Amino acid sequence: MRRWPNALRALHHRNFRLYFSGHAISTLGTWVQQVALSWLIYRLTDSVALLGLTTFAALLPQLLVGPFAGAWIDRHDKRRLLILVEGALALQALTLAALTASELISPALIVAMAALLGILNAVDTPLRQSLLSQFVNDRADLPNALALNAMLFTLSRFIGPPLAGLLLGFVSEAVCFALNAASYLALMIGLTCVRLAPSPRASGSFRNVFGEGLRYVLGNPPVQRLMLSVLAVNLTASSYVVLLPVFARDIFGGDATTLGWLWGAAGLGSLGSSMLLAGRNTTATLPGLILASIAISALAMLILASSTLPWLSLIAMALLGFGITINNVGTNIILQSNAPEALRGRVVALYTSTRFGFDAIGGLLAGLLAARLGAPWVLAGAGSLLLIYWGWALYQQRQVLASR
Template sequence: MRHWPSSLRALRHRNFRLYFIGHSISTLGTWIQQVALSWLIYRLTDSVALLGLTTFAALIPQLLVGPFAGAWIDRHDKRRLLIVVESALALQALVLAGLTASEQIGPTLIVAMAALLGVLNAVDTPLRQSLLSQFVDDRQDLANALALNAMLFTLSRFIGPPLAGLLLAVVSEAVCFTLNAVSYLALVIGLACIRLAPSLRASGSFRNILGEGLRYALDTPQIKQMMLSVMVVNLTASSYVVLLPVFARDIFGGDATTLGWLWGAAGLGSLSASVMLAGNRSAVALQRLILACAVASALAMLLFAASTQIGLSLGAMALLGFGITVCNVGTNILLQSDAPEALRGRVVSLYTSTRFGFDAIGGLLAGMLAAHLGAPAVQLGAGALLLLYCAWATRQLKLKHG
């Protein structure tokens, strides 16, 4: 087997390489669509509240559907199921492109399409995450596979938004949506080439399977604490996604290119965090790092809210992207490293439903509040709230360790 550097060791597994290549192309298309959609909404409506509502519609299914999706995932052939879901995501992007090109798109259809995307992602995200353990033949490489998967996502986040900004300067949003539809084919082809040994599937009634996963999470104090941290970080810090178009146009006087650079700065920070997490790190050290990065995220939000200089704001966005990624990806690594294989789909779905569900709630609240208070004030308040939580969590950690 080919020798790979320690930070890339999961790529020595053929199945993971096939997934990694396909998913890299697909994820780049996803980020192009996300930026194009946010710009389309603000261009058509000038409504920050609609930005928040659309983000909410796209993410809230993670909270509502996610836990049930996990129980369903653990009962089926995950590779075949993922091929079906990826094909459905491609169809959703193609329909969105058609509606936009024919100028039939409007607020109602935008929210409806976002909700459909959210339902599909509520199955897709935990399904992909739970499959990673089957793509590597050595369980010791699982944490590296998870970190590389996150690095792929954040690299696309770094490249995709600026690329989307450049594309939007010369082509329409519909073209960006079409490119995303085509990008899903790369992952479908990669999955079709993957060969997996039969895996253990959950048996019994759907109710019992769902209950077993919930009991495992609720009876494990460490999991409950990690889920609480994920909830607070994404409720507060991740709300910046909704507000970026407002900062790009109204605070900095820019256009879609400015929005792309702000997204890209956050992506650069996320990429740096993913690269760092790809190295070996003990569970105790990772727990402490997660808390430190939650504090860094709060400080970055306060700085971004107060800044009117684009250079300083780009630095704040990079720090914010770094902090959020360490909190989310680090927690995912800890959870999956300890989860039994038969419960993996349910554990991952609880994590993703918490992460993206509270991201949805935070985005909705941020959009609604920004319509009345302004984007800087909302960002400032969210940063202060996260900082208060970090102070409480630090005190709890000190009490736990005496």
């Protein structure tokens, strides 16, 4: 039997390998579409506010729909449901490609398509995350599977944006959207080949199923602290996504290729943090690492806000990607490692709704404020707020340790 290195041990499981292979292609296509869409918006409108509004429309459903999606997910066959959702995502990307190619696309349609994508992702994200525990036969390998899943996302984030920048130099945004539509087929094929034993489904009314998951989160102080850090980091640090096109074109005088490199630097930092998490065999030291990541993210934002040197900005982006990923993925690993299997879909849904929902709010605020104050000032303000939060969280952690 083939032995995988410790950092890749979850790939020993056949079902996880099938999922991992298909998701690799799908995630790469997703990043190509995201970069192409942000460039299309800024090329057509020159509006940083519209960038923020589009990001808000794509992520807000995570906050509004996401918490309830978990209760729905735990009541259904997750594998079949995921295949259907992936098919719907492919149709969304294909529609976006057709509208762009026919020059029928408009700001209103862009926001509408982003909102549709957000609704689908509000189900897709917790659904995929909650299925990971069924793709590995040994629960001890679940943290590694979660870290590898994040590493796949960040590797695509490192490769996808520069690739999108290169593609946009030769083809239109519509071609990028069409490539993303095709990429979903790989994951759908992989999921049809997965063999899973029937898993228990939640029973009872939707209200009771949802309430059970909410009580687990609200009645668990360590989980509350983790969720609060996810909220703070994504409300502030993740706003860089909206502001990057402004830095690429207006601060550095670049083009789509410059945007791709900035995004790719963040992806490189995220990849490094995912590899660090994948190599760990315990979650005991993760809370301290998560706290350190908040400070790293805040300092990286302040460096990026004040830098006019491309090489320094690339370093700052790498640190920012590292810090955000440690916070988000580390939290996900702790939550899923400790959550009861029957509650997994609901716990993951509440986590993803916090992560992406407050990312949406932060992106909208950043876009609106940048239109008045300028992107560097907004990023500096968000970094300062996050640094203040880190100081408070450090104090709270020491209080908890002292009371033991």
